[in-house]
Amino acid sequence: MSSVFISHSSRDKPFARRLANDLREHGVDVWFDEVELPVGDDLAQITASISHAEYLVVVVSTAAMHSSWVQKELDIAKEAGVSVLPVLLEDAPAQLQGDLAKLAIADFRRGYRRALWRIIEKVANVKRNSFLTGKQAARLVNSERAIGGDVFGLSQQGVATLYSLANRKDWLFADALEGLSRLWIVEIYNRRNGSVHPFCVKDSIVHDLPVLCLFDSDPVPAPNSAIILSCALNELPSPFTSHARLSPDDQRERSKRIDKRYTRFRPVPMTRFFVDSDVAVESARTSSEAVRLLGERADELFIMTKLEVDRSHGNSALWSVSFFDVALAQSVLTVGVDAAKGRIQYPQMRPEILNANFMNASMQDGKVVVSIANQMRAIDRHAWHIAAPGEPYKSYPTAADALRLTKELLGDEMNHWQLAFLSNTGVVEAVVSRYGMSCDRLMKTDGSAGQWVVELCGATGTPVSDGKRTGFEYAFRRLLVTPEDGAVINGPDLQLALTTPLHSCPLPPKLLDAYEDACDLAMRSVEVEFEAMSVALARASSGAQWAFRFYGVSDVVEKILVTGDGKRVLTTPTRDQSGRKPPISE
Numbered sequence: 001m002s003s004v005f006i007s008h009s010s011r012d013k014p015f016a017r018r019l020a021n022d023l024r025e026h027g028v029d030v031w032f033d034e035v036e037l038p039v040g041d042d043l044a045q046i047t048a049s050i051s052h053a054e055y056l057v058v059v060v061s062t063a064a065m066h067s068s069w070v071q072k073e074l075d076i077a078k079e080a081g082v083s084v085l086p087v088l089l090e091d092a093p094a095q096l097q098g099d100l101a102k103l104a105i106a107d108f109r110r111g112y113r114r115a116l117w118r119i120i121e122k123v124a125n126v127k128r129n130s131f132l133t134g135k136q137a138a139r140l141v142n143s144e145r146a147i148g149g150d151v152f153g154l155s156q157q158g159v160a161t162l163y164s165l166a167n168r169k170d171w172l173f174a175d176a177l178e179g180l181s182r183l184w185i186v187e188i189y190n191r192r193n194g195s196v197h198p199f200c201v202k203d204s205i206v207h208d209l210p211v212l213c214l215f216d217s218d219p220v221p222a223p224n225s226a227i228i229l230s231c232a233l234n235e236l237p238s239p240f241t242s243h244a245r246l247s248p249d250d251q252r253e254r255s256k257r258i259d260k261r262y263t264r265f266r267p268v269p270m271t272r273f274f275v276d277s278d279v280a281v282e283s284a285r286t287s288s289e290a291v292r293l294l295g296e297r298a299d300e301l302f303i304m305t306k307l308e309v310d311r312s313h314g315n316s317a318l319w320s321v322s323f324f325d326v327a328l329a330q331s332v333l334t335v336g337v338d339a340a341k342g343r344i345q346y347p348q349m350r351p352e353i354l355n356a357n358f359m360n361a362s363m364q365d366g367k368v369v370v371s372i373a374n375q376m377r378a379i380d381r382h383a384w385h386i387a388a389p390g391e392p393y394k395s396y397p398t399a400a401d402a403l404r405l406t407k408e409l410l411g412d413e414m415n416h417w418q419l420a421f422l423s424n425t426g427v428v429e430a431v432v433s434r435y436g437m438s439c440d441r442l443m444k445t446d447g448s449a450g451q452w453v454v455e456l457c458g459a460t461g462t463p464v465s466d467g468k469r470t471g472f473e474y475a476f477r478r479l480l481v482t483p484e485d486g487a488v489i490n491g492p493d494l495q496l497a498l499t500t501p502l503h504s505c506p507l508p509p510k511l512l513d514a515y516e517d518a519c520d521l522a523m524r525s526v527e528v529e530f531e532a533m534s535v536a537l538a539r540a541s542s543g544a545q546w547a548f549r550f551y552g553v554s555d556v557v558e559k560i561l562v563t564g565d566g567k568r569v570l571t572t573p574t575r576d577q578s579g580r581k582p583p584i585s586e
Helices: 010-025 043-052 068-080 113-123 134-145 168-174 277-286 289-298 373-379 399-416 511-525
Strands: 003-007 029-031 053-061 083-088 149-155 183-190 196-202 207-208 211-212 261-263 302-309 317-324 333-338 344-346 360-364 367-371 417-423 452-458 460-466 472-482 487-491 494-498 532-540 544-551 557-565
Touching: 003 068, 010 029, 010 053, 043 068, 053 113, 053 360, 068 083, 083 113, 083 207, 113 289, 134 149, 134 183, 134 196, 134 207, 183 211, 261 367, 261 557, 277 317, 277 333, 289 333, 289 487, 302 460, 317 344, 317 487, 333 360, 399 417, 399 452, 399 472, 399 487, 399 511, 417 472, 511 544, 511 557
Parallel strands: 003 029, 003 053, 053 083, 211 261
Antiparallel strands: 149 183, 149 302, 183 196, 196 207, 196 211, 302 317, 317 333, 333 344, 360 367, 417 452, 417 532, 452 472, 460 472, 472 487, 472 494, 532 544, 544 557
């Protein structure tokens, strides 16, 4: 356990007391004098306390900088080799602050909650990489578990099933500061067997949670089952951690331990692109409604987030960003953010409820029993629908799938080729698969598409000239990737002459990361409604670029050009890369 001595002026004692209590709640051993002692009184006790501390946190204020007692404590700390951590409480004359302001690790002048976490990170050994965005948590689950399926819920409390920490103060551990949280519930939906695989990501460590099955998809469902909660997420010790039990109000005699969970509603997987939690929280915090209702209180509240597709809000993917006062069971404001674009869609939604208060727990025969009545009522308010298990499901390839399938098809022969262009409709010339061209063939906002065109060039180019122009000739091969056929070679090998050699406009070092960044930027930049989209990776003398086309029912409605690294919008191109109108209407 880390130990801290708080040095402060008597005028700042209320602040020091609050800081001490909050640090203690996070496992820090704190000492500070409740009664101001004249210099010289019990100096040995003060010296011993400072000498045995790992850190001396000095509260920088005008009063503290004039305090001989604070100066004495600083001198003791320096002599004992104790690390001094200044924190700024108010502006103080520069000549009094000296080097303290430059060394400050937290600035309480701009709000308490976030400055408190800066101290906790330092003294309680909470690493900054413990704070993740929702997408980072989902990627961590995918890389470590490779469960397969689609993300359908990201939150601190759960979407398919409600999870509970021990009490309200425990939820501060799950505070989504600036969209970053130490706790995420990542819920993955497997379409093929109709199950939800939830994971708890806590301090960057992935924990498995009980699988939730669709009631009509389990060949041998457990009798008398219902949705139940898991309480294995507590930061502070709690009897709920190991003794939580299921107890429907009308079936107390049939209570059973948590093993298998069921639901009769169907979760909606995230089949569209969505912005990350930090974008959603920033939009909510700066919204006019938040500024008007919360004002200066905003930094005193803690934030919880939830990403889901809910028919009660137009069947759209929403980030619900909720602001909580630690003294209240429900949010003081919940803002709905359009998950596709990161813009405010619902300035003020129905309040969210802390699960610590939502669950009705009681003791029966020496065991903790939890009522799920509130959960069942909440489920009844939702109307989520997806295809039932066993119904046809077609998996559409992403750009990463297209490149993987290309490499698998060519094998060792791939060493003789280099990726020249990648698109949905062709760069060298427009390509239409034998299944025709429609919105279904183009790209969806989750990055999957009905077809991908992979255009390869030989490893090296040969200089050529027709007497007037010079260029470089490459062997050329085109592959078409579809969900029905996988990767197939599309036509005979040809020769392709380019005015600019490919090595003069190299691909981004991390091609797929750059593609995802470019897609993210284009999606947030588009200003019109669209049905489908497509992308073309083109290479010109100015470098590699991503050209995005957004389609209405039958034609292009907007075009956006993004730099090869995916970081910046360049222009809106006036035509597609082949110079032709895309064949969407054919």
